[in-house]
Amino acid sequence: MEPIRRDALVQAAIAEIGAARSLDVSVSKIAKRAGMSSGLAHHYFGSKDQIFLAAAREILRDYQTTILAALKTARTPRARVEAIIAGSFEDACFEPAAVTAWMQFYANSQSNPDVQKLMRIYHQRLRSNLVFGLRPLVNGKAADVAETLAAMIDGFYIRQSLTADGLSNRQAVVLILQHLDQILRDPQ
Amino acid sequence: MEPIRRDALVQAAIAEIGAARSLDVSVSKIAKRAGMSSGLAHHYFGSKDQIFLAAAREILRDYQTTILAALKTARTPRARVEAIIAGSFEDACFEPAAVTAWMQFYANSQSNPDVQKLMRIYHQRLRSNLVFGLRPLVNGKAADVAETLAAMIDGFYIRQSLTADGLSNRQAVVLILQHLDQILRDPQ
Amino acid sequence: MEPIRRDALVQAAIAEIGAARSLDVSVSKIAKRAGMSSGLAHHYFGSKDQIFLAAAREILRDYQTTILAALKTARTPRARVEAIIAGSFEDACFEPAAVTAWMQFYANSQSNPDVQKLMRIYHQRLRSNLVFGLRPLVNGKAADVAETLAAMIDGFYIRQSLTADGLSNRQAVVLILQHLDQILRDPQ
Amino acid sequence: MEPIRRDALVQAAIAEIGAARSLDVSVSKIAKRAGMSSGLAHHYFGSKDQIFLAAAREILRDYQTTILAALKTARTPRARVEAIIAGSFEDACFEPAAVTAWMQFYANSQSNPDVQKLMRIYHQRLRSNLVFGLRPLVNGKAADVAETLAAMIDGFYIRQSLTADGLSNRQAVVLILQHLDQILRDPQ
DNA sequence: CATGAATGAGTTTTCATTCAT
DNA sequence: TATGAATGAAAACTCATTCAT
Numbered sequence: 001m002e003p004i005r006r007d008a009l010v011q012a013a014i015a016e017i018g019a020a021r022s023l024d025v026s027v028s029k030i031a032k033r034a035g036m037s038s039g040l041a042h043h044y045f046g047s048k049d050q051i052f053l054a055a056a057r058e059i060l061r062d063y064q065t066t067i068l069a070a071l072k073t074a075r076t077p078r079a080r081v082e083a084i085i086a087g088s089f090e091d092a093c094f095e096p097a098a099v100t101a102w103m104q105f106y107a108n109s110q111s112n113p114d115v116q117k118l119m120r121i122y123h124q125r126l127r128s129n130l131v132f133g134l135r136p137l138v139n140g141k142a143a144d145v146a147e148t149l150a151a152m153i154d155g156f157y158i159r160q161s162l163t164a165d166g167l168s169n170r171q172a173v174v175l176i177l178q179h180l181d182q183i184l185r186d187p188q
Numbered sequence: 189m190e191p192i193r194r195d196a197l198v199q200a201a202i203a204e205i206g207a208a209r210s211l212d213v214s215v216s217k218i219a220k221r222a223g224m225s226s227g228l229a230h231h232y233f234g235s236k237d238q239i240f241l242a243a244a245r246e247i248l249r250d251y252q253t254t255i256l257a258a259l260k261t262a263r264t265p266r267a268r269v270e271a272i273i274a275g276s277f278e279d280a281c282f283e284p285a286a287v288t289a290w291m292q293f294y295a296n297s298q299s300n301p302d303v304q305k306l307m308r309i310y311h312q313r314l315r316s317n318l319v320f321g322l323r324p325l326v327n328g329k330a331a332d333v334a335e336t337l338a339a340m341i342d343g344f345y346i347r348q349s350l351t352a353d354g355l356s357n358r359q360a361v362v363l364i365l366q367h368l369d370q371i372l373r374d375p376q
Numbered sequence: 377m378e379p380i381r382r383d384a385l386v387q388a389a390i391a392e393i394g395a396a397r398s399l400d401v402s403v404s405k406i407a408k409r410a411g412m413s414s415g416l417a418h419h420y421f422g423s424k425d426q427i428f429l430a431a432a433r434e435i436l437r438d439y440q441t442t443i444l445a446a447l448k449t450a451r452t453p454r455a456r457v458e459a460i461i462a463g464s465f466e467d468a469c470f471e472p473a474a475v476t477a478w479m480q481f482y483a484n485s486q487s488n489p490d491v492q493k494l495m496r497i498y499h500q501r502l503r504s505n506l507v508f509g510l511r512p513l514v515n516g517k518a519a520d521v522a523e524t525l526a527a528m529i530d531g532f533y534i535r536q537s538l539t540a541d542g543l544s545n546r547q548a549v550v551l552i553l554q555h556l557d558q559i560l561r562d563p564q
Numbered sequence: 565m566e567p568i569r570r571d572a573l574v575q576a577a578i579a580e581i582g583a584a585r586s587l588d589v590s591v592s593k594i595a596k597r598a599g600m601s602s603g604l605a606h607h608y609f610g611s612k613d614q615i616f617l618a619a620a621r622e623i624l625r626d627y628q629t630t631i632l633a634a635l636k637t638a639r640t641p642r643a644r645v646e647a648i649i650a651g652s653f654e655d656a657c658f659e660p661a662a663v664t665a666w667m668q669f670y671a672n673s674q675s676n677p678d679v680q681k682l683m684r685i686y687h688q689r690l691r692s693n694l695v696f697g698l699r700p701l702v703n704g705k706a707a708d709v710a711e712t713l714a715a716m717i718d719g720f721y722i723r724q725s726l727t728a729d730g731l732s733n734r735q736a737v738v739l740i741l742q743h744l745d746q747i748l749r750d751p752q
Numbered sequence: 753c754a755t756g757a758a759t760g761a762g763t764t765t766t767c768a769t770t771c772a773t
Numbered sequence: 774t775a776t777g778a779a780t781g782a783a784a785a786c787t788c789a790t791t792c793a794t
Contacts, residue, residue: 021299027763040780048763103295107210107295148340148366151340155342155346156339158343159339178332178336182371183370224755227757227791227792228753230791231754235790381774398674402767412775413776414768414769414776415770415771415777480671483670492726495726496726528715528719531716531718531719534722538670539684539687551712554752558750558752591786600759603761603786604758611786
C-alpha cells in the first residue's frame with residue numbers, strides 16, 4: 001500500500017502546486033486531492049518538506065527519463081546534442097503543473113538545501129550530457145558551449161512561464177538549434 | 189516623512205528576502221529591520237503584498253537605471269546591445285540580496301498578478317531595448333536574436349543562483365558577447 | 377500467547393518510559409519495542425492507560441517481591457525493619473528504567489485515580505511492613521517511626537533522581553539505618 | 565503591559581496545572597484562564613516550555629521567599645534549622661495548586677534540562693541552608709544530617725500528595741523536629 | 753504619526769484508537 | 774490472532790491585520 005499512497009501524494013503535490021502556482025499549499029489540500037487524510041500523508045512522509053522533496057525528485061526524474069529516451073535514438077554526437085535540446089521542451093513529458101512546480105522548486109532551492117542538492121544534480125547532468133555530445137564537435141570549447149546552451153534552455157524555460165503571448169516551445173527549440181548550427185559551422 | 193519610511197521598508201524587505209532567500213519573511217521582521225513597528229508598515233502599505241510589490245518594483249527600477257546609464261554612453265547600435273548585456277550583470281547594481289529577491293519574485297509572479305504585470309514589463313523592456321539596438325545590425329532577425337539574447341541573460345542569471353562553483357558574472361558576459369559576435373559576423 | 381504478549385508490552389512500556397524519562401511515549405513505540413503492532417497492543421490492553429496501569433502494577437509488584445525476599449531471611453524484628461530499608465534500595469531489582477518510571481507514575485497518580493489507588497497500596501504496604509517490625513521495638517511509637525522512615529525512603533529516592541552527583545543508594549541506606557539506630561537506642 | 569501579562573500567564577499556568585493535577589494542559593487553556601488569546605501567550609513567552617519554566621521558577625521563588633522570611637527571625641543556629649523545616653511546610657505560601665505543580669515539575673525535571681537545572685538549584689539551596697545552620701551544632705556531621713533532613717522534607721511532601729488521609733503538614737513538622745532533637749542530643 | 757497589544761485563523765504535526773483484512 | 778492502514782481530533786505555533794491609545 002505504501003508505494004501507491006506515496007505516489008498518489010507526490011502526484012497530488014505536483015498538481016496542487018501547479019494549481020496554486022506556488023508552494024503555498026497545505027498538506028491537508030494535498031492529502032485531500034490524493035484521497036486521504038492529512039494524518040496518513042504525514043505517516044508516509046514524515047513532514048511536508050519530505051513530500052515536496054519527493055515531488056521535486058519526481059519532476060526531475062521525469063525530465064531525465066525524457067532526455068534518456070531522446071538520447072537512445074541519437075546515433076551521432078550532433079544528434080545527441082539536438083536530442084537534449086528538443087527533449088528539454090517536449091511537452092509530452094512536461095504537463096503545465098510540472099513546469100510550474102519546477103519553477104517554484106528552482107526558487108525554493110535557494111533556501112532549501114535538500115532541494116538545492118537535487119537541482120544541482122539536474123544542472124550537472126544537463127551540463128555533462130551536453131559536454132559529452134559536444135566534445136567531438138567543438139575543439140576544446142565543449143564546456144563553454146555547453147554552458148551557453150544550458151543557459152539558453154533554462155532561460156527560454158522561465159521566460160515562457162511569464163509570457164502568455166511568448167514563444168512556443170517549438171520556437172525556443174528552433175532558436176537554440178540555430179545557435180548550435182552557427183557554433184558548429186564556425187566554432188571560432 | 190512618508191517617502192522616507194516607505195523607502196526604508198522597501199529596502200528592508202529586499203534585505204530580509206535576501207537573508208531568508210525566500211519570500212517567507214514576516215512583516216514584523218521587515219518593519220523591525222526598517223526601524224519601525226509593524227503597525228506603521230501596514231499604515232504605509234496597507235498589506236504585506238503591497239510591500240512586496242513595491243520591493244519588486246524597486247529591484248526592477250534599479251535594473252532599469254543601470255541599463256539606462258550604460259546605454260547613455262553607447263554611441264553605436266552594437267555598443268547599445270553590448271551595454272545591455274554587460275549592464276545586466278554589473279554587480280554594482282545587483283547586490284546579492286536583490287539578486288535573490290529577483291529570483292523569488294520571478295517565481296512569485298506565477299501566482300501574483302501584480303508582480304506578474306511588473307515582470308512582464310521587465311521582459312518587454314529588455315526585449316525592446318535589445319531589438320532597438322539590433323535592428324540596424326541584423327536584417328529582419330532582430331526579434332529572434334533579441335529573444336535568444338534575453339533567454340541567455342535570464343538563463344545565466346538563474347543558473348548562477350544555483351552553482352556556487354558556477355560561472356562568474358564576467359564569464360557569463362563573455363559567453364553572451366561571443367554569441368553576439370557570431371551573430372553579427374554571420375547573421376545567416 | 378496472551379500472557380507473553382502482555383508481559384512483553386509491560387516491559388517495553390517501562391523501558392520506553394525509562395528512555396524518555398517521561399510518560400510522553402506513544403503506544404506505537406511501546407508496541408514496536410515489544411515486537412508487535414500497535415493494533416495488537418490495543419487488542420490486549422484496550423487503551424494506553426491500561427498499559428500504563430499494568431506497568432505501574434508491575435513495578436510495584438517487583439518492589440514487593442524484593443521486599444518479601446529480603447524479609448524472608450530476617451529473623452528478628454529489627455532485622456525485618458532493616459531488610460525493608462535495605463531492600464528498598466537494592467539495585468538488583470530497580471534498574472534505572474523502573475526507577476524513572478516509578479517517579480513518573482508517582483506524579484501521574486495525582487491525576488489518574490487508578491494509578492493513585494495502586495500507589496496508595498504501595499504506601500500502605502510500606503507503612504504496615506515497617507509498623508509490623510517496629511511494634512516490638514518502640515513502645516507505641518511504631519506508627520510515627522514508620523511514617524518517618526517511609527518519608528526518608530521516598531525522600532532519598534526522589535532526591536537521587538535529581539542529583540547526578542548525589543548520594544549513592546548505599547549512602548542513603550547508611551543514613552536511614554543511622555536514624556533507626558538512634559531511635560532504637562533512645563525511643564524517647 | 566508585558567510584565568503584567570507574563571505574570572498573569574504564570575499564575576494561570578500554575579492554577580491550570582493545579583486543576584488538571586498534571587502538566588497536560590494546553591496553552592489555550594492557560595491563556596484563556598489568564599484572560600487573553602493563545603497567540604498573545606506565545607508572543608510573550610515564545611513557547612509552552614518557557615511558560616512552564618517561568619511557572620516552575622515562580623514556585624521555587626515563592627518557596628525561597630518563605631524560607632528567607634522564616635530565617636530572618638531566627639537568632640540561633642538551631643532556630644535557623646527549625647525555621648527551614650517549619651517554613652517548608654508553611655501552607656501560607658503553598659496553596660494546593662503550587663504543591664501539585666511542584667510535584668509535576670519534579671517529575672518533569674527528569675526529561676526537561678531547564679527544569680532540572682532549576683530543581684537542582686532548589687536542592688542545593690535547601691542543602692546549603694541546612695548545612696549552614698547545622699555546622700555549629702553537629703561536629704563534622706552537618707552534611708549527612710542535612711541530607712537526611714532534606715530527604716525527610718521532600719519525602720513527607722510527596723507522601724502527602726498521595727495520602728488524602730495522611731499526615732498533616734503539622735505532623736510532618738513535628739516528626740522532623742523530633743528527629744532533629746534526637747540528633748542534637750546525641751550526635752553520635 | 754506611531755506604537756505594540758491583541759486577535760484568530762490557518763498550518764504542521766502527533767497519536768490514540770478503530771477496523772478491514 | 775495479528776497487521777498496519779486510516780482517521781480525526783487536538784495542540785503548538787506563526788502572522789497578517791486591526792485598533793485603542
